[in-house]
Amino acid sequence: MDRMPRDLIGPDEYAARVTALRALLREGGHDAALVWARGGGSVDRYADLRYLTGYYPVFPTIRDLEGVWSDRGLAAALVTADEVVLFADEVGVDEAASGVTTWIGRHGSGDRTLVGDVVAALGERIGVRSLLLVATDAMSGKQARALAAEPAFSALAVADDNGIVEGLRLRKSxxxxxxxxxxxxxxxxxxxxxxxxxxxxxxxxxxxxxxxxxxxxxxxxxxxxxxxxxxxxxxxxxxxxxxxxxxxxxxxxxxxxxxxxxxxxxxxxxxxxxxxxxxxxxxxxxxxxxxxxxxxxxxxxxxxxxxxxxxxxxxxxxxxxxxxxxxxxxxxxxxxxxxxxxxxxxxxxxxxxxxxxxxxxxxxxxxxxxxxxxxxxxxxxxxxxxxxxxxxxxxxxxx
Known part of the structure; x- marks a missing residue:
């Protein structure tokens, strides 16, 4: 069987796609679109969470689909003085991690989001007044905007350090x-x-x-x-x-x-x-x-x-x-x-x-x-x- 050409799509078709996007932007009153891509292979940005809990969010990271799923393939952990709270896009996998004191999982359709679960958990922990964000490069832009818009989050003293756990990972056991x-x-x-x-x-x-x-x-x-x-x-x-x-x-x-x-x-x-x-x-x-x-x-x-x-x-x-x-x-x-x-x-x-x-x-x-x-x-x-x-x-x- 002959191989399908890898350059089957030509310059004219690519140009037509860009032209179509520009028309939609004009209709919406927008000057530009910033289109992101997350390249790489079949493994994701999981290292800090895996290092701390052994947990890996196995589902591919995909765009939210209202009424079907949200934050698929994304997870987080809240580490306090006496708790490790794990937020995941699945339920019933308590043996998939180590040292987790509380599991908060979502599955299927509904209004819950990872950010919503995190904010609710923070609100229940009145002793948490300052918060360090870690591995923010694994956070989606949608999550970052939603988190910043939450009054309960804005009331905290927030900083970020994307190297703090990576520093712990320098020396291997x-x-x-x-x-x-x-x-x-x-x-x-x-x-x-x-x-x-x-x-x-x-x-x-x-x-x-x-x-x-x-x-x-x-x-x-x-x-x-x-x-x-x-x-x-x-x-x-x-x-x-x-x-x-x-x-x-x-x-x-x-x-x-x-x-x-x-x-x-x-x-x-x-x-x-x-x-x-x-x-x-x-x-x-x-x-x-x-x-x-x-x-x-x-x-x-x-x-x-x-x-x-x-x-x-x-x-x-x-x-x-x-x-x-x-x-x-x-x-x-x-x-x-x-x-x-x-x-x-x-x-x-x-x-x-x-x-x-x-x-x-x-x-x-x-x-x-x-x-x-x-x-x-x-x-x-x-x-x-x-x-x-x-x-x-x-x-x-x-x-």
């Missing part, structure tokens, strides 16, 4: 590190399966399917398979979803993938590259060797007591020496923390964070040389003796 090792082992098996399928004449989508099968079979969730193939003919595809396609590999193509997902909520995030078929060109080799050398230089500087910015600069200096501006790279940090998300610490040259045993990080670099590029990434835990790969995923480049 032994159980967390075990989960992160399992996550990395799933990624290793997935990459082995995918790269084993790479050959001239194979399809890019089948390589991703081989990786996805492993992730699913091992009870993990695939977040993203960021695939980019630098074709030997010089062609490439854009950022339509999914970013892999039925493209057929030719000898000399350079395949790259940044694979991420979760096991029990804890992330893996590993990137590798390989040339399809024959030997790499000089530019392909240079891009790969710079990517790997940058990652390894950062990792070599990791040890308890080291300043994170010093380690980041070890990699950034290599990039500068090769004529690459680290601040204009594909990702302007040399990596990030890894846990219940892509999180602190961010591996930046100006970081003053002092590394401690128990921190888990992902060090990555994508480098471009000429018309090609390669990527490399390692997931590591800081131990008393230095940095240790959660799983020593092999280098596919040499094979």
């Amino acid at each position: 032994a159980a967390e590190i075990a989960l992160l090792r399992e996550a990395a082992s799933i990624a290793e098996e997935a990459l082995e399966a995918g790269f084993a399928a790479i050959r001239p004449g194979a399809r890019e989508a089948d390589v991703v399917a081989a990786m996805a099968e492993v992730v699913s079979r091992r009870e993990a969730v695939l977040a993203n398979a960021f695939v980019y193939t630098f074709q030997s003919t010089g062609g490439s595809e854009d950022n339509r979803l999914p970013i892999h396609s039925g493209r057929v590999f030719a000898e000399g193509d350079l395949f790259t993938v940044d694979l991420s997902g979760t096991y029990a909520g804890y992330f893996f995030d590993l990137a590798r590259s390989v040339v399809v078929g024959g030997a790499p060109t000089a530019d392909q080799t240079a891009s790969y060797e710079l990517a790997r050398a940058t990652v390894d230089a950062v990792v070599d500087a990791f040890r308890p007591g080291a300043v994170l910015g010093d380690a980041a600069r070890a990699g950034s200096d290599l990039l500068r020496a090769a004529g690459v501006d680290p601040e204009r790279a594909e990702f302007t940090a040399r990596g990030h923390g890894l846990g219940l998300g892509f999180e602190a610490p961010w591996i930046r040259d100006n970081s003053t964070l002092v590394l401690e045993a128990g921190m888990v990080v992902s060090v990555e670099q994508f480098c471009f040389v000429g018309d090609t590029g390669a990527t490399f990434e390692r997931n590591l835990v800081i131990t008393e003796d230095g940095a240790e790969d959660l799983v020593a995923v092999r280098d596919f480049w040499s094979s």
